[in-house]
């Protein structure tokens with residue numbers, strides 16, 4: 013039987029200013045439905061490129077992607093993408109921004125959709141800000157709006173590219189916690205890229221570590237820390253420290269190689 017999401021022998025080359033850049037090579041990974049996978053790797057190793065291919069924005073140069081055993085080419089409506097920039101429309105209120113994907117899909121912004129939006133807004137602590145415009149929200153609030161906007165149309169897979177990158181440490185922890193709560197309730201399959209090893213371990217069922225460019229898989233580490241996890245104190249656990257040391261040692265070698 014084939015996995016829920018199967019990435020097989022994926023490769024990507026770019027022709028850039030007359031030279032060929034080998035961004036990704038021979039990347040293969042099977043992901044189960046409902047799994048939370050985080051990806052870490054040195055800068056420029058092809059992490060964003062991988063998500064762009066999974067989202068259907070770029071075609072791969074080699075390999076294939078199977079979704080429930082079927083080949084995927086182009087945009088897949090089952091896949092939602094949360095990028096580092098929030099891309100909220102400045103002229104729409106928070107609520108109207110979150111409703112946007114439903115409007116795009118030709119749904120009406122009434123009934124069930126309105127209710128779901130209201131519930132998601134409450135769940136991430138944005139009650140009372142429904143009618144605020146993006147410039148009236150903090151960075152953390154905008155990123156929460158960005159995430160629930162992706163959840164609202166119920167994609168089965170969510171790709172997240174360093175969604176908490178620009179936020180301060182305190183806000184990051186709060187958002188990690190809320191994301192784990194959302195994931196616990198909705199059991200989406202999440203592929204999450206981060207520079208932060210602690211974040212990668214706190215959230216994941218498995219951490220995928222990539223080599224420097226051309227990016228391929230160096231290791232896949234299952235995280236056996238029991239859930240629900242306390243992201244605020246996870247660094248105190250012995251299991252956390254062990255896995256952190258192992259991953260840091262592997263990552264350090266790759267970062268040094270690239271630099």
Ligand SMILES: Nc1ncnc2c1ncn2[C@@H]1O[C@H](COP(=O)(O)OP(=O)(O)OP(=O)(O)O)[C@@H](O)[C@H]1O
Nearest residue numbers: 026027028033035054055056057058059060061062
């Ligand atoms: N559209 C493009 N055209 C040409 N080259 C590209 C394109 N997109 C990415 N690349 C190249 O592919 C390589 C991988 O880039 P990518 O953005 O995927 O890295 P990354 O792992 O996300 O890095 P970071 O951690 O810094 O975000 C880089 O060398 C980059 O210059």
Ligand SMILES: [Mg+2]
Nearest residue numbers: 059060061173
């Ligand atoms: Mg990137």
